[in-house]
Amino acid sequence: xxxxxxxxxxPVDLVxxxxxxxxxxxxxxxxxxxxxxDGRKAGEQALANLAPVLxxxxxxxxxxxxxGSRQRVLVVLQGMDTSGKGGxxxxxxxxxxxxxxxxxxxxxxxxxxxxRDFLWRIRPALPTPGHIGVxxxxxxxxxxxxxxxxxxxxxxxxxxxxxxxxxxxxxxxDDVTVVKILLHISPEEQAERLRERLxxxxxxxxxxxxxxxxxxxWDEYRTAHEIxxxxxxxxxxxxxxxxxxxxxxxxxxxxxxxxEALAGLDLDWPEADFDVAAQLARLDDVDISDS
Amino acid sequence: xxxxxxxxxxPVDLVxxxxxxxxxxxxxxxxxxxxxxDGRKAGEQALANLAPVLxxxxxxxxxxxxxGSRQRVLVVLQGMDTSGKGGxxxxxxxxxxxxxxxxxxxxxxxxxxxxRDFLWRIRPALPTPGHIGVxxxxxxxxxxxxxxxxxxxxxxxxxxxxxxxxxxxxxxxDDVTVVKILLHISPEEQAERLRERLxxxxxxxxxxxxxxxxxxxWDEYRTAHEIxxxxxxxxxxxxxxxxxxxxxxxxxxxxxxxxEALAGLDLDWPEADFDVAAQLARLDDVDISDS
Numbered sequence: 089x090x091x092x093x094x095x096x097x098x099p100v101d102l103v104x105x106x107x108x109x110x111x112x113x114x115x116x117x118x119x120x121x122x123x124x125x126d127g128r129k130a131g132e133q134a135l136a137n138l139a140p141v142l143x144x145x146x147x148x149x150x151x152x153x154x155x156g157s158r159q160r161v162l163v164v165l166q167g168m169d170t171s172g173k174g175g176x177x178x179x180x181x182x183x184x185x186x187x188x189x190x191x192x193x194x195x196x197x198x199x200x201x202x203x204r205d206f207l208w209r210i211r212p213a214l215p216t217p218g219h220i221g222v223x224x225x226x227x228x229x230x231x232x233x234x235x236x237x238x239x240x241x242x243x244x245x246x247x248x249x250x251x252x253x254x255x256x257x258x259x260x261x262d263d264v265t266v267v268k269i270l271l272h273i274s275p276e277e278q279a280e281r282l283r284e285r286l287x288x289x290x291x292x293x294x295x296x297x298x299x300x301x302x303x304x305x306w307d308e309y310r311t312a313h314e315i316x317x318x319x320x321x322x323x324x325x326x327x328x329x330x331x332x333x334x335x336x337x338x339x340x341x342x343x344x345x346x347x348e349a350l351a352g353l354d355l356d357w358p359e360a361d362f363d364v365a366a367q368l369a370r371l372d373d374v375d376i377s378d379s
Numbered sequence: 380x381x382x383x384x385x386x387x388x389x390p391v392d393l394v395x396x397x398x399x400x401x402x403x404x405x406x407x408x409x410x411x412x413x414x415x416x417d418g419r420k421a422g423e424q425a426l427a428n429l430a431p432v433l434x435x436x437x438x439x440x441x442x443x444x445x446x447g448s449r450q451r452v453l454v455v456l457q458g459m460d461t462s463g464k465g466g467x468x469x470x471x472x473x474x475x476x477x478x479x480x481x482x483x484x485x486x487x488x489x490x491x492x493x494x495r496d497f498l499w500r501i502r503p504a505l506p507t508p509g510h511i512g513v514x515x516x517x518x519x520x521x522x523x524x525x526x527x528x529x530x531x532x533x534x535x536x537x538x539x540x541x542x543x544x545x546x547x548x549x550x551x552x553d554d555v556t557v558v559k560i561l562l563h564i565s566p567e568e569q570a571e572r573l574r575e576r577l578x579x580x581x582x583x584x585x586x587x588x589x590x591x592x593x594x595x596x597w598d599e600y601r602t603a604h605e606i607x608x609x610x611x612x613x614x615x616x617x618x619x620x621x622x623x624x625x626x627x628x629x630x631x632x633x634x635x636x637x638x639e640a641l642a643g644l645d646l647d648w649p650e651a652d653f654d655v656a657a658q659l660a661r662l663d664d665v666d667i668s669d670s
Contacts, residue, residue, distance in 0.1 A: 279667075295653070
């Protein structure tokens with residue numbers, strides 16, 4: 089098991105969301121667990137408490153950039169349809185200054201993208217210094233749907249696990265803090281959410297008939313996730329399996345994972361590159377009255 | 380006076396924030412006014428009430444894009460240093476899905492940008508369909524600081540007013556709803572905020588000694604703003620002068636201006652392009668149990 093970055097910014101037991109070493113068995117992760125949090129009310133309060141902490145941490149990252157830091161954070165969000173990637177972005181990432189976010193949603197690759205290496209479209213989406221990058225789906229689709237639906241030959245899929253591990257290793261060397269999150273829901277919860285979308289005309293635009301094709305391959309997707317997690321988990325690019333049947337827990341857990349990642353950078357406020365006392369004196373001198 | 384887009388989404392009297400026809404006199408706009416809102420508590424409650432309305436409206440814009448709409452919204456934020464452009468982005472624009480925002484902060488132009496027409500760097504930053512673009516400073520800097528500091532010759536500044544009017548007219552024709560906001564603070568409030576920055580080491584990174592050079596030119600900036608507003612106000616690209624001494628009012632007014640702009644698009648949810656009943660039946664057929 090990798091070391092936990094838990095430094096106590098929230099109640100969620102993040103260690104419980106990390107992988108043991110060896111083969112990954114997703115059935116051993118309950119989708120409705122709430123480790124460390126005693127109920128919805130406590131969870132919502134914890135998220136409210138975390139909001140200003142997260143805003144402060146994000147501002148430190150932003151400020152550090154002005155002082156020459158190249159640090160940035162990349163959060164990879166994966167999960168089956170309806171697992172709540174969008175809701176997480178609104179409710180957890182929505183807690184920080186939107187100027188500090190660089191969010192990229194990866195859909196089916198275009199013809200041009202398919203003609204290139206699978207990482208070709210990923211690289212330009214990486215966060216720039218001072219930013220929190222969020223991948224709403226990611227290069228992991230290239231070993232998930234592409235494996236399950238046989239969109240790429242087995243030897244190419246096999247090659248990609250190593251390519252991803254190397255890619256993420258290089259990111260860590262390049263001051264990118266990588267955190268990967270699987271939003272883990274049960275098939276029953278997915279059925280409920282798909283039904284809700286179908287019964288509400290305001291949600292039809294979120295529904296795609298191919299969602300049911302993927303749903304029919306639930307076990308194959310679970311296996312593909314297990315292999316991907318096992319082969320790409322690393323201390324410098326850890327996977328978290330976030331129980332996502334309960335939206336309030338999912339939001340809190342993701343916000344806390346982000347906060348811990350930012351806190352781990354241990355960023356001080358940049359020092360002033362001007363004479364503070366002289367500026368205060370000049371401020372008093374520059375007397376303006378709205379004439 | 381242009382017609383008001385006020386459709387009653389909040390208590391702020393937006394008509395009071397619009398320009399009369401003819402010369403603009405910014406001293407006639409109080410920087411601490413709160414038209415329509417009776418105190419901070421009422422204002423904060425109104426913003427809380429507006430949040431879900433705004434989120435719904437933004438989601439409609441986002442969804443419309445999937446149905447082929449090219450509609451987008453561009454909000455131009457201008458204001459003197461410390462007028463609260465950043466705070467507005469966090470507190471008003473932070474209420475919508477960050478995936479739907481495209482925020483661009485315009486600093487001093489680079490050498491390459493200076494070698495081109497002033498709109499050259501603006502065009503690529505325009506929002507794409509379904510998005511809310513926010514300009515944190517904008518092409519208006521090219522007739523504000525550039526005029527006050529004589530960074531461009533008078534005849535070029537003069538040309539720019541017309542170029543901006545034409546540019547924004549073209550945007551309106553291209554399904555871009557343009558709204559322009561001047562965050563209007565008093566020089567006394569600015570002094571207070573600059574002093575706060577100087578006295579708090581966590582805010583030194585936000586301070587730039589050149590802020591005081593601009594402050595010393597307060598009257599010249601006011602005149603430059605008055606000319607810019609007068610010459611570029613249009614029904615399809617209206618200016619709002621938002622009193623910004625009180626942050627709670629500023630946040631509410633901007634959120635309401637954004638909400639009214641979105642509501643003005645009158646967007647319905649896209650209709651389903653699939654057979655809802657058939658999908659519901661298939662959902663029941665695809666029986667998965669987490670094995």
